[in-house]
Structure formats: structure tokens, C-alpha cells
Amino acid sequence: MENTTWYDPCYDSSDDVLRFEFKDDNQWWELIQEMILRSVKRSEGRYLTSITGVAAIIDILAELIGSEKLLISMLSEPEKVIAAMVQSLVDYIVSSTIP
DSSP: OOOOOOOOOOOSSHHHHHHOOOOTTOHHHHHHHHHHHHHHHHHTTSSOOOOTTOOOHHHHHHHHHOHHHHHHHHHHOHHHHHHHHHHHHHHHHHHTOOO
């Protein structure tokens, strides 16, 4: 049995990622936030708490469009890859503000 995680790309290009709209009322995002809050409370300041499985932005783009397409895009349209990275980071920062 493998103990790894693999993702199938769900977008075709950096352009598709740029059109992505993050919705913070998503049930899975709400569950992650609840798990973080519980972990923070349980830690009582003894250890750091973070979201598991959140990788570097470039890794996330590779998961969304596939490594090969991402590498080709990095060469052929680097400005779109950078824009997608910035947009993904902004979405994450804005949405991860936990009350």
C-alpha cells in the first residue's frame, strides 16, 4: 500500500487558474478552519499549528494544471504563471484569516 498523495490536474492552463474564484463558504475550507481552531485551542500555546498538506504555491499550480504544462507555461508565458501564483497566494492569505 502506498502512503503518498497524488492529484490529477483539474485545469488546463494558467489562464484557467487565473479565472478560479475562491469561495470561503466552501464546506471543506470551513472544516479545515474548524480543525485549525481546535488544534490551536488544544495546543494551549505549546506548539505551532498549521494547515496540513498546504504546499508551496508553485507546487499547488503543478497539482492544478500538471507539472508538464506548468513547466511549459513557465517557459512560454512566465507572466501568466507569476500572475497565477500571486492570485493563489492572495486568495489564500485573504481566506485564511481566522477570527
